[in-house]
Amino acid sequence: MNVTWPATPMTVLTPVVPGREQALRESLERLSGLGAPPFGRVAETHFARWVVVSGAPWRYRGLPRRTRPLRMQYLLFTSTANRPPEQHVEDLRTGLRGDADAAWGHCVGYPGYQQPAGFRRYLLHNRLPTHRWFAAYDATVQEVGDALDLRRRHTRFAVRMQEVDDLGLQKAFLSEFGDAELPDAELPDAELPDAELPDAELLDTELLDDGT
Template identity: 30%
Template structure:
């Protein structure tokens, strides 16, 4: 079988997955798989909006990620097909932009986010019995449901997420340094050279906040 391929521009890569949601009720529960999936995604969204750390925030390669439940009434809008037809189904649409290779990216999902991935995709048909932590079956499942992207744009193709955060932090520190060099009347303070030396010493490396490739943001979960 010919699998869809991810598109890369510079160091940025995309992936899009389109998976059928399991129909019917969850065994032992009074809700459908779609309802359980919606609840799981709403929980993630609430945490993001409330600025509560989420497991996905620990991964330093993700530029963007989105999950959508596509229901017949949505994708058949303005069509001549009756969305109430019981043979129609809902789908989970996932798309993400990230740094590096798609297999490495999904392996990070398997290692760092396995339980969360199961809570989401476990509501979709034919989810592997071993879940996301059984990486090879998870990888096969993802590739079987990957769909091609016809156009992909990356605003900063040569900048990784880690590098963008470094530059963001550096800009804040540099603005603070410039403010230190000015007196209330706008003139230069004495010993600018000493302030510059201190600034360079404090901002030459970022050993804690910016993990090496394959690492995670430990602080995101308060660790």
């Protein structure tokens, strides 16, 4: 369960300086080619992307034949982070640093990441309301990462231990994961729907009969 700020979307649309569209594309291409994605340095961010909005470069199937060209091209930024918007903007500034300039630096009126107040004003001013959105996880980035790590450990363990008998498996499991916090064994019963109860009672009765 997420105990920090809930996952929050952000959408920012900024006009590209006329004539700089190709340079922006090349910049984004370069950022995509980096080994470690720049958004990975932005705290508490689940998802983020830049998209150049330019109209369809080729006639995509299903698109109307006559489309009205945009007067300008735009850079669309969308993200989801466990942060209030103002804090997320500051995280973007300190996390992306020069990479922020490589993208938004081609947009009209962008002040640069070294101007904290200007950077904040620019992104918040160009922010669009996000009416409908979906967050994949009700958990922090850290919690998601930890869960994936745990799954990987379980997978490796399962592959490694498939030749072991039941008792050996239990021993190996406790040795490998014994330090993990195990869920309360009674919790599942407490959550059983009412329809399950007669079976449970029957089971208890049978056990009692066996005992007498």
